[in-house]
Amino acid sequence: MATGRTHRPATRSRGIPEATVARLPLYLRALTALSERSVPTVSSEELAAAAGVNSAKLRKDFSYLGSYGTRGVGYDVEYLVYQISRELGLTQDWPVVIVGIGNLGAALANYGGFSARGFRVAALIDADPAMAGKPVAGMSVQHTDDLEKIIEENGVSIGVIATPAGAAQQVSERLIAAGVTSILNFAPTVLSVPEGVDVRKVDLSIELQILAFHEQRKAGEEAAAAAAGGSSVGGAAPAAAVVPPAGRSAAETRKGGPEGDVPAVMPA
Amino acid sequence: MATGRTHRPATRSRGIPEATVARLPLYLRALTALSERSVPTVSSEELAAAAGVNSAKLRKDFSYLGSYGTRGVGYDVEYLVYQISRELGLTQDWPVVIVGIGNLGAALANYGGFSARGFRVAALIDADPAMAGKPVAGMSVQHTDDLEKIIEENGVSIGVIATPAGAAQQVSERLIAAGVTSILNFAPTVLSVPEGVDVRKVDLSIELQILAFHEQRKAGEEAAAAAAGGSSVGGAAPAAAVVPPAGRSAAETRKGGPEGDVPAVMPA
DNA sequence: ATGCCTTTGTGAACGCGTGCACAAAGATTG
DNA sequence: CAATCTTTGTGCACGCGTTCACAAAGGCAT
Ligand SMILES: NC(=O)c1ccc[n+]([C@@H]2O[C@H](COP(=O)([O-])OP(=O)(O)OC[C@H]3O[C@@H](n4cnc5c(N)ncnc54)[C@H](O)[C@@H]3O)[C@@H](O)[C@H]2O)c1
Ligand SMILES: NC(=O)c1ccc[n+]([C@@H]2O[C@H](COP(=O)([O-])OP(=O)(O)OC[C@H]3O[C@@H](n4cnc5c(N)ncnc54)[C@H](O)[C@@H]3O)[C@@H](O)[C@H]2O)c1
Numbered sequence: 001m002a003t004g005r006t007h008r009p010a011t012r013s014r015g016i017p018e019a020t021v022a023r024l025p026l027y028l029r030a031l032t033a034l035s036e037r038s039v040p041t042v043s044s045e046e047l048a049a050a051a052g053v054n055s056a057k058l059r060k061d062f063s064y065l066g067s068y069g070t071r072g073v074g075y076d077v078e079y080l081v082y083q084i085s086r087e088l089g090l091t092q093d094w095p096v097v098i099v100g101i102g103n104l105g106a107a108l109a110n111y112g113g114f115s116a117r118g119f120r121v122a123a124l125i126d127a128d129p130a131m132a133g134k135p136v137a138g139m140s141v142q143h144t145d146d147l148e149k150i151i152e153e154n155g156v157s158i159g160v161i162a163t164p165a166g167a168a169q170q171v172s173e174r175l176i177a178a179g180v181t182s183i184l185n186f187a188p189t190v191l192s193v194p195e196g197v198d199v200r201k202v203d204l205s206i207e208l209q210i211l212a213f214h215e216q217r218k219a220g221e222e223a224a225a226a227a228a229g230g231s232s233v234g235g236a237a238p239a240a241a242v243v244p245p246a247g248r249s250a251a252e253t254r255k256g257g258p259e260g261d262v263p264a265v266m267p268a
Numbered sequence: 269m270a271t272g273r274t275h276r277p278a279t280r281s282r283g284i285p286e287a288t289v290a291r292l293p294l295y296l297r298a299l300t301a302l303s304e305r306s307v308p309t310v311s312s313e314e315l316a317a318a319a320g321v322n323s324a325k326l327r328k329d330f331s332y333l334g335s336y337g338t339r340g341v342g343y344d345v346e347y348l349v350y351q352i353s354r355e356l357g358l359t360q361d362w363p364v365v366i367v368g369i370g371n372l373g374a375a376l377a378n379y380g381g382f383s384a385r386g387f388r389v390a391a392l393i394d395a396d397p398a399m400a401g402k403p404v405a406g407m408s409v410q411h412t413d414d415l416e417k418i419i420e421e422n423g424v425s426i427g428v429i430a431t432p433a434g435a436a437q438q439v440s441e442r443l444i445a446a447g448v449t450s451i452l453n454f455a456p457t458v459l460s461v462p463e464g465v466d467v468r469k470v471d472l473s474i475e476l477q478i479l480a481f482h483e484q485r486k487a488g489e490e491a492a493a494a495a496a497g498g499s500s501v502g503g504a505a506p507a508a509a510v511v512p513p514a515g516r517s518a519a520e521t522r523k524g525g526p527e528g529d530v531p532a533v534m535p536a
Numbered sequence: 537a538t539g540c541c542t543t544t545g546t547g548a549a550c551g552c553g554t555g556c557a558c559a560a561a562g563a564t565t566g
Numbered sequence: 567c568a569a570t571c572t573t574t575g576t577g578c579a580c581g582c583g584t585t586c587a588c589a590a591a592g593g594c595a596t
Contacts, residue, residue, distance in 0.1 A: 017582075018583095019583060020583090021482075025473065025474040026474065029473075043542090043543065044545095052458035052460070056586070059544065059545060060546075060583095060584085063546070069543080070543085070591090071590075071593080072593050073593070087481070088477050094476075094483070103375040106371070107371040113473050114476075119476055119480075158476065181486060182480075184476060190319060196486070198482045198483070200475045200478060202470055204381065204452075204470065205297075205382075208364070208452060209293040209356050210290055210293065211451075212357040212358060212360075212387075212426070213292070213357055214450065215362070215425055215426060215450050218464070287552080311572090311573065312575095322555065324554080324556070324557090324576095328553095330575090331576070337574055337575080338562070338563080339563080340563045340564080342572095
């Protein structure tokens with residue numbers, strides 16, 4: 001999710017739980033690696049370890065696809081690769097457009113892993129007239145004016161948005177109007193889309209903030225442990241405070257913080 | 269998802285559910301936007317709409333932080349920004365290193381949104397001697413030889429990995445040995461890390477595969493609807509088949525596909 | 537053919553997350 | 567001060583996802 005997500009509850013697609021779908025690519029990757037090493041079969045235990053999940057979970061996941069294992073032996077690697085690929089729709093070729101060819105968009109365009117799995121970059125699109133015609137990753141960047149034409153001519157149903165946040169909503173609307181029904185959004189905004197359109201988001205900033213939360217928690221616990229008599233291990237404490245407290249109206253009305261307010265840095 | 273994730277079940281950090289933590293940055297972003305427009309207060313309903321979530325969920329999320337709202341009025345925007353920032357640990361300054369300054373790493377280094385929220389890029393690190401000393405995003409790229417020194421001197425506890433997949437595990441081990449306890453991994457690999465280290469992953473390929481799954485499902489349903497008498501809407505059907513069936517040993521043993529095998533493109 | 541050993545597939549229990557619905561709280565108005 | 571209206575905070579129920587644990591299944595050796 002990427003991390004982050006914008007799950008639509010979705011109608012339990014064909015009986016395969018969403019959580020399982022999200023893990024299938026993980027299994028596929030592990031299986032592909034085994035396949036390249038010409039490993040013929042693999043047990044749920046081994047494969048689960050390679051994919052970083054619980055083996056019971058993996059078996060249950062596979063059980064949604066059918067009974068593809070052999071008791072006492074395990075799973076046939078090649079066969080499973082095919083079954084998962086088919087289930088994920090990777091036996092088809094999916095043309096993709098990338099909109100917004102800046103720092104990130106260009107990096108995505110240059111990314112090899114795209115085409116590795118049936119995804120083909122059909123076009124690179126940018127609103128900047130100066131970008132139009134420029135070669136990026138061996139393709140010529142096209143102008144947003146032609147967005148609709150490109151989508152329709154190439155039968156594109158998956159769009160990647162790498163524009164600034166302010167443009168993302170509008171870009172998504174044009175993509176959708178032209179026929180796109182799945183969007184991968186790198187811009188830090190909530191996209192509002194009609195029913196039937198899937199949006200997944202990748203948000204670096206959110207991921208970092210989640211890490212910071214846990215990091216702060218670890219630091220707090222460590223401090224507590226140290227205060228309780230432990231030796232202070234070298235745990236890289238962050239530097240200085242940044243945001244001063246707001247101290248506004250509602251502040252007085254406040255009832256009671258979680259647990260007596262950790263001694264957060266509070267200058268003023 | 270980004271989506272994608274590597275949740276450690278974690279010990280219900282300080283009573284705040286993981287799912288709530290993952291949404292706090294979303295609320296914070298919406299609140300910051302309101303703050304910039306000088307909106308003084310906001311109701312759970314409005315804020316929930318801006319963040320793209322259910323209002324009941326939002327209220328429950330906030331209830332884990334304390335009672336910061338005023339019944340009949342809503343939430344004080346500035347105050348809530350501060351409370352969430354504090355809870356997420358964003359009132360501190362978090363130095364971050366990026367390892368692997370290729371296409372993606374360079375894009376990340378150039379990304380402004382990094383510093384926007386208390387994250388400061390302390391160093392850019394690459395193994396390529398030719399990269400060492402080169403300026404990227406106004407910083408000089410440093411060689412991996414100095415990785416440990418950089419981490420320790422800057423008190424870095426968060427590392428971003430943007431190396432090729434093959435190098436990621438090793439890089440993570442060096443980061444962790446040097447004191448890093450949180451990793452954001454862009455390489456398509458499962459990182460194996462010791463207890464106490466948080467890993468979150470951002471995986472473009474996985475997100476696309478999940479979209480492809482739903483896309484295929486939509487196409488199938490649409491085809492079924494059309495067969496049932498509907499007019500075929502212009503739904504951008506993908507092009508050609510790519511992976512031929514494996515047809516291996518276990519194939520015969522197979523018991524029974526989900527529901528009589530949709531007529532997937534099956535050449536041979 | 538028989539028995540043993542390995543590994544799958546799944547029933548069942550449990551816990552987390554979500555969303556409804558409403559009582560309590562406070563603001564606001566008369 | 568009392569009545570009314572708005573919006574929060576949360577008890578509760580439900581469904582999804584995870585995990586355990588084990589019977590059934592199949593391979594393999596004897
Ligand atoms: N660079 C990163 O590492 C990174 C990381 C996370 C998120 N993001 C997000 O990804 C997005 C892109 O980041 P970036 O660093 O590449 O920014 P950028 O400014 O380098 O590139 C944005 C590109 O989008 C184009 N653009 C603007 N409006 C457009 C429109 N309406 N239609 C089509 N193209 C348009 C611009 O011409 C520009 O080329 C931003 O929303 C950013 O927040 C970037
Ligand atoms: N480019 C993208 O859009 C994109 C998208 C998703 C995922 N990824 C993943 O991100 C990673 C980086 O992608 P990229 O396109 O930037 O690749 P890249 O080849 O352009 O860059 C990789 C960089 O890592 C450096 N490196 C290699 N081994 C290293 C080591 N041991 N220590 C430090 N640095 C090392 C290389 O010198 C190079 O500069 C890859 O794993 C890729 O799969 C990239």
